[in-house]
Amino acid sequence: MIAVRSIAITLLTCALGGCAAHSPPGVDADRSADVPADLAVNRSWSSNAGGYIFSVGYFTPEQLLSEAWENKRLESRQMAKLCDSEHLAHRDVRWFEPIAPGEPRCAIVVYSFACSPKRPEWGSSLEYERQQALLDEPDTPPPLGCGEKSRSKLPIPLNQTPAPRDVILSEHADCKRMPDMQAGKFRLRDVNYVNARTLVSPSFVRSVYHPYPDPVQNVSLAASREQKVHLVTVKRVLPDDGNNLFIEQSFASDGQGFCATLTARQGANMWRKTMRADLSASAAGPNGKSAKPLDQYMVAEALQQDLAAHMGFKIFKARKSGGKD
Structure with missing residues (x-):
């Protein structure tokens, strides 16, 4: 699933079983063999005056720590080009508790990219939208095993025309x-x-x-x-x-x-x-x-x-x- 918003109205917190925490990527649990080329996860871009927010998930603890998975997550943001030059200002992780016994914790990664030049006409600040992304409720709860990551392995829906949501x-x-x-x-x-x-x-x-x-x-x-x-x-x-x-x-x-x-x-x-x-x-x-x-x-x-x-x-x-x- 892909979501793009040109002005930040997007991305509860611990009350829903998910918490936001600042966490740098690790390399000590690299599981690169299972990183699919056709990554299929929920992604969301939200632009603002100072840059943009890119949220992606869900991931298991092992996938979160893997350098190969981290590279794939960052690569997948390039589907939407929102600024001429950018640098990573923050990387936050939102954890969601296991949905059943034996299931892993699942994580959404929230990246905050500062852009150059800035775009005041795009509304609110990078920090405001970062906080909003850490508050907003995800569109869908964590699935079993934090979800299938390969688009080719996703089941074909019986109804190709989805019913109106909400x-x-x-x-x-x-x-x-x-x-x-x-x-x-x-x-x-x-x-x-x-x-x-x-x-x-x-x-x-x-x-x-x-x-x-x-x-x-x-x-x-x-x-x-x-x-x-x-x-x-x-x-x-x-x-x-x-x-x-x-x-x-x-x-x-x-x-x-x-x-x-x-x-x-x-x-x-x-x-x-x-x-x-x-x-x-x-x-x-x-x-x-x-x-x-x-x-x-x-x-x-x-x-x-x-x-x-x-x-x-x-x-x-x-x-x-x-x-x-």
Whole structure:
């Protein structure tokens, strides 16, 4: 799996069984014979004003210490060239406890590369994004044996068209407008955990099958631009303790148009807003040309930026980010 993001909104910590620790590569447990040429692991790149973060995993303790495996990990980052010249500023290791008796501990390696020249237009600092990468929850938990590393040995999926990720099909997503509201003020700490989900109606799936926007991408981007607090989106259940954030976006279609509602809650504090858009070409504008209709991404971005502003973040124009392979 490959993930590329042009602005850092990416990569919990010990609470999930994984800890971040600074650890230099070793050479005393070299197991080079089993390093595959077609390395297949989860990889993620996240650029920032000072350089980029490259995360890769999972690896067994032996693979982590192997010089051959280390060289292969560093080689694999070259799929994405993000700066003219670079040097390794930090190498961090996140350990995850065995998933079952007899299984090894598994590690994700987080490399922080400083780039020259720097790119202030790329947003937050290298250190902020390094800390974010060490906080963020991995997309998938460690597999058996820390996972197969050769792409040619991976099983072929039965369904070549994967189902949309992190989306709930729900009849409760509809275009019956609920009133927009703002109740209370969100209180953000240095690290804030967010449970987020997306609901789509069957009618919307028939109109727009996939993909669907991330429910917090633009809110996280606003936080990374300011570099004052971290937002960590998690899939696990969070306690409703008045500190954790719960964000839900829903999409529905009613004929030619669709609606989107974004709701955020922190304890008794509540924010909600709905937008509608036309799925077909919109009416002619002042210049006599037909304007491009709003799509689900434009609507989601507008709603999330309004929420980010309500939370107290400054709003910047978002850059397009890459997807996953």
